[in-house]
Amino acid sequence: MEGFTAVLLIWTLIAPGSSGGSGREAWPTHLACREGGLEVLYQSCDPLQDFGLSMDQCSKQLKSNLNIRFGIILREDIKELFLDIALTAKGSSILNYSYPICEEDQPKFSFCGRRKGEQIYYAGPVNNLGVDIPKGEYQVLLELYTESRATVACANATIISF
């Protein structure tokens, strides 16, 4: 009987994914920029894939019209693409914002209209407002999604201003 228990124990330990584990581990946390008293870290919250992002000239006095570099594989057509931003600090919500990036009647960026499966690399301006970031740690949830609410990208970002 002891042998049985032992075998069973070993089996439950080594059997892949059968013990109700949560499956895939989380994507690594990346550094988007660290400069001028500002640090921006992000992690993809799309279970299917990671993506790459870096920001030029980041600083506590965030300039308007920042340039970014962004690389991803599209899982959906992006004829219509929207961005949701949810900013929180110390657990309380500061800002919720929704912004259309690609619309049928106004494709703002040259990548609008590209198709599922395409690999995208964007290096260019993001048309943001300039803002001074007060000292502190902020959590930002960024979501890119299509008209059918299908996720294109999802990021959990942490902004540390010191």
Added chain:
Amino acid sequence: MAPDVSCFLLALLCSASCEVITSLDQMCIEKEANKTYNCENLGLREIPDTLPNTTEILEFSFNFLPTIQNRTFSRLINLTFLDLTRCQINWIHENTFQSHSQLSTLVLTGNPLIFMAETALNGPKILKHLFLIQTGISNLEFIPVHNLENLESLYLGSNQISSIKFPKDFPTQNLKVLDFQNNAIHYLSREDMNSLEQATNLSLNFKGNDIKGIEPGAFNSTVYQSLNFGGTFNLSVIFSGLQNSTTQSLWLGSFEDTNDQDISSSMLKGLCEMSVESINLQKHHFSDFTSSTFQCFTRLRELDLTATHLDGLPPGIEGMNVLKKLVLNVNNFDQLCQINAANFPSLTHLYIKGNRKRLHLGAGCLEKLENLQKLDLSHNDIEASDCCNLQLKNLSRLQSLNLSYNEPLGLQSQAFKECPRLEILDLAFTQLHVNAPRSPFQNLHFLKVLNLSHCFLDTSNQGLLAGLPDLRHLDFRGNHFQDGTIPKTNLLQTVGTLEILILSSCDLLSIDQQAFHSLGKMSHVDLSHNSLTWDSIDSLSHLKGTYLNLAANSIRVIPPHLLPVLSQQSTINLSQNPLDCTCSNVRFLTWYKENLQKLEGSEGTVCANPPSLRGVKLSDVELSCGMTAVGIFFLIVFLFLLIILFIFVVRYLLRRRYQHI
């Protein structure tokens, strides 16, 4: 030793069965029985055996098929649509689709193709749509020409194509869409374009190619449905290259991330030399903007100047008599009069939405637009204390008006008297000040659709919706009723023609039994996201065959006498309610299982009570609420004892009575 071996075998068996379970987890999703399947992102190396032979539509993107060949899909002979996006396909061997005579759409986007065999696409009798986006193609000879006679659309975006010259034997006669987005095409010669000679009404997309030259006359002979040169640096090249061409629509817009030269009036003279019906110039800057800018626009039917940094249009533009549709979204106007609407007397559609400044409507700014049918003024921060007769003066043919997402508007009685033919009126998310007992929509005899969602209306005004004899669709979500109750007499009583009524997110606690009595034609009632309980269902008892949405309310139990009311409707949504799954609700639970075909959102229709069943789908609940065996046993014992006691008492009484005898 023997027990150990058997134990090991047992464990092996167990793990084997668990593998089966995990592979079941990884199964394709059936979207339509025996017909449509989604197998995306499963890392599959072959077509799963579980897919039926009858599969017609197969979404197979993000799997792993380095080589596809004759036997890869051979079992699924009924395929009409096959999506193989990003399956890491390198090789498409001979006769891969030989047995797929019905295949009409093949998507190969994002595969690192090394070689396609000459007969790779043979087999389908009506291959109409082929997607070869980002497959590394640099030369059009790469595409096997056999069996493309029926091709209607060919997508070749994001490759390294520098010349659009098709091989001689490439069949183009049925082509309608040819997409070359984001390639490296810099020059279009006559010879290039001649290879497309046979195509008629073609839509050609050159967006994201920096076109530096077009041979004069290259676009001469053919008629195009649409031409897209989006993001081109120098538009002069395009205008001079398109001389003597004929096209329905020409897209010349720019983007946030592309550099372009300012458009000058002299540049636009090129338009005089071509025939275009519709033109889009979004996001460009104009270096000078006078009435002469438009001198070659006289044959234009549609003009889109979205986000072109305009603060007005010049007066005195002549000859634009045929312009039907004008789009001026996302510009910098202060006053509506600055668009000088009199320039465009034939306009039927006008869009001015998302203006970057607060837009003042002024008075009678559009009064010359007698033919205007559709007007969009949404997202403009428009504010007016007395709207809208002065502002919309003389728009007697207007059928559709959008004033949603603006600042507060004050409406008097008959606020839309100037546009009596309105059929659709959208005021969503614009706060409306209407003093009781005014009826702002009075005399809109043709109004069919009215969107008043989130307008902060005073719902105690019984006359608010008076004078709408033909209203079919009322969106009233996000408005509040006094005490959270719709009383017996309410503002809906004047709109007896309603077919669609949306009252979601109105913070409703109850609805009077008679509240909807005058609304006998309703086919769609949305009461979701309120706090209604079962007693409000009575108000729907006179409706039959209705779509009824009661999701996200506070319904716990539904008593048996209300089940016929639900039974007579066509579709019901009861998801996200704190439903009771105890024996007190057993009649409803039985009804639920018998009427599953009527119910929508069954995934979210779960028990809230008792705690042991919390989160369990209603359709999975098994309740037995008859008397249990133990109960029956005790009852019988009890009755038995009672009878014995009775006999004893009778015997005792009889004995006492006849004791003395």
